[in-house]
Amino acid sequence: MRSTLSGQTILLLLLILTLAIPGLSQSKDNDYAEMDLSELVNLDIYASSVLTAHIHNRGDWMLDYSYMSMSMDGMRGGTRSSATSEVLESYMVSPLNMMMDMHMLMAMHAPSNELTLMFMLNVIDKEMELETRAGNVFTTKSSGLGDITVSVNYAIGKSDTHFGELEYSATVGISFPTGSIDEEDFVMAMNQNVRLPYPMQLGSGTYDVIVGGAYTFFSPNWYWGGQVLLTLRTQENKNHYRLGNRTDLKLWINRALGDSLSVNLRIDAYSLDNIHGEDEDLNPMMSPTADPNSAAKQVANASLGLDLYLPGTQSNEYRMGFSFGKPIYQDFDGLQLETDQIIKINVQALF
């Protein structure tokens, strides 16, 4: 199914929603407008760059709209780049580059000081350019709703250490198969509309269980920590395959610079397994992207980000974030597209 809304329309709607809803909210315990950044850091709510691992205070609501643009360019096997001509020795078609744009809306609410609930929805646009053995270049596209995730962050405990206050938390969640795995487009080598390969699909097609744990240190003006998240796929999807399980390791360090700005450095590493089973509408000889044994990878991306704290009204707080990331390590099974860069922009409201 093709999305009938364009990415720009969705972006605008999400932006309006993010900024409008806090204005309707009633009274609450914390008055963010009167706090400076170091107080916010210590309150454990200044974590714009670490969306998946933070805990809110009881009664808090948070809305976040994020835009992510990832560009991939050129092929790689193992840890070495691979020329298009090499790929075409084994496959009929070689990917050249790919763009993935993602609009993500996240809502968080803390019914208690221990529990923070998260709801995450995303809309994805994908575009891949490919080359045939005959030298013809063509583009395939897919777009629409991705998988919706609902999860809970649970604050296990806190302790005072030499480095500042240490907080532990655990995460449990479910990813629902709302993203399409039946995306089609015109493929020149086949001369017709066909099922697009695995990386061009929008969801996993399976219910996925997410479990993880995080630790975070808070000290005046500093905020740093790490998180491990496992994404475990259950059963096979309706197209007779199951994406590989995934392990994410996230490390971050944030430093407040004055009252309204903070800078952060992050490492986002993950390990993804190969695809089990096979979509029978895909021919693994066609392209490495249609080959279930050409999907496993170990990747580490480093990014540098800025968060801007915008004073809100009496009961609201707003912030904006920007980050730029590059891969520092990529090791692939088979032949896959290399990531070139990742740009993220987000707007956040707390009320």
Ligand SMILES: [Cu+2]
């Ligand atoms: Cu939050």
